[in-house]
Amino acid sequence: MRAEERRESRAGWLFVAPALAILLVFFAAPVAVGFLLGLTDVDLYAFGGPGGWRFVAFRNYQRLLTDPIFWVSLRNTLVFAAIGGPLTIGAALGAALLLTARGVRLPGLFRTVYFAPVVTTLVAVATVWRFIYLPRAGPLNLLLGLVGIPPINWLGDPAWAMPALILMAAWKNFGYGMVLFVAGLQAIPESLYEAARLEGASQWQQFRHVTLPLLAPTFLFVGVITTIGYLQLFSEPYVMTSGTGGPNNATLSVALLMYKQGFRFWNMGMGAAIAFVLFLVIAAVSALQIRLQKGREE
Numbered sequence: 214m215r216a217e218e219r220r221e222s223r224a225g226w227l228f229v230a231p232a233l234a235i236l237l238v239f240f241a242a243p244v245a246v247g248f249l250l251g252l253t254d255v256d257l258y259a260f261g262g263p264g265g266w267r268f269v270a271f272r273n274y275q276r277l278l279t280d281p282i283f284w285v286s287l288r289n290t291l292v293f294a295a296i297g298g299p300l301t302i303g304a305a306l307g308a309a310l311l312l313t314a315r316g317v318r319l320p321g322l323f324r325t326v327y328f329a330p331v332v333t334t335l336v337a338v339a340t341v342w343r344f345i346y347l348p349r350a351g352p353l354n355l356l357l358g359l360v361g362i363p364p365i366n367w368l369g370d371p372a373w374a375m376p377a378l379i380l381m382a383a384w385k386n387f388g389y390g391m392v393l394f395v396a397g398l399q400a401i402p403e404s405l406y407e408a409a410r411l412e413g414a415s416q417w418q419q420f421r422h423v424t425l426p427l428l429a430p431t432f433l434f435v436g437v438i439t440t441i442g443y444l445q446l447f448s449e450p451y452v453m454t455s456g457t458g459g460p461n462n463a464t465l466s467v468a469l470l471m472y473k474q475g476f477r478f479w480n481m482g483m484g485a486a487i488a489f490v491l492f493l494v495i496a497a498v499s500a501l502q503i504r505l506q507k508g509r510e511e
Contacts, residue, residue, distance in 0.1 A: 244492060251486035256479045273486035283487070285462050286470040287494075289375060293466065294443040294498075297379040301439055302432075304383055305390030312391070313398045324395070328388035335385070339452040342381045343368070368453060371463035378449045378464055386442070390435045397431035398424070433506045437499050444495050447472065467491045 254269045277283050308327055312320045330338065345353050346367035354364040367377040401424065409419045425432075447468035450458050456473075458465030467487060475484025 244489070247485045247492070248489050251482060251489050254480075254482045256481055269482070273483050274490070277483065277486055277490065282462065282465070283467075283470065286458070286465045286467045289462075289464060290444055290446055290466045290468075290494075292375060293379060293382075293446050294440055297382050297443050298436070298439050300379065301383045301387045301443075302390055302435055304387040305435065306394050308387065308391040309394030309398055312395055324392070327391055330385045331388040333385070335448045335452055338381065338385055339449075342377075343453065346377055369460055371461045374454070374460060374463040378446075378453060381453070382443070382446075382449055386439070390439060393431055393435050394428065397428050401427050429506065433503065436506075437502050440498055440502060441495055444491070444498065467494075 251273050252268060252270055254267050254273070311317065312323055312327075317323075345351050348354060348364050348366045348369065351367075353367070358364065365373055367373050405423050405427075406419055409423055414422070445468050446466040450464040450466055450469050451472070454460075454464055456469070456477075458469050458473075468491065471484050471487040471491065474480045474487060
């Protein structure tokens, strides 16, 4: 390697060194510590002295994989992400298309209104939605009663508790994706639509052959971010079910199970093992999404 190339290489490493240091301190190191902590049976009392630490190898992971409650929480988490993710992304894209349509009035006002739930605290949102979901006096059941549907115990019936959380989460989070889709739509040159109209393309054909392909990078980013957030499902069941994950574990998520093991039962080793398994699941799902998107582009 010539001297000039070596200088350029050193300069490049100096430029990326701060970012690499941040990733090492706030990402790689916590993941490694979490994995090592999952190999012990440490509890909160053991942090007071090193004598309470005991190495148990992969016993926590073996117990975890044979625990039916873990598989229930994993199923709930995957269902929440598989249904809530596309629903949220679809609502975000629909809102973005409406806000960028020709002739729409006060688009800035509507963007603010749609984005407001994203920055609203979950406690406030949960208070409102718990009122909406009231079995007898809730507005949602009153509306269903107008069309002859009997009242539903949204948060008390295991069959309806997860759909209730999905609906609330989609309403709260679609505004973030909407802002990104609006930016992506505004970046598409109008000349492409004009050329499509000259070729006789309908509105649907323009959307399918112009809008969707050019929004592919935005879809990938929104999809990955939304999926990662939904796989970390915690706040919604914690607030809406008072931290129980009920009824009958119908809303118990992996993150909530991790919290209960680590901070309610004080089993930090098992909690760390659950956290590392959740990390692997998120990494695998994210890699699959990126791979599928690259395959469609190719």
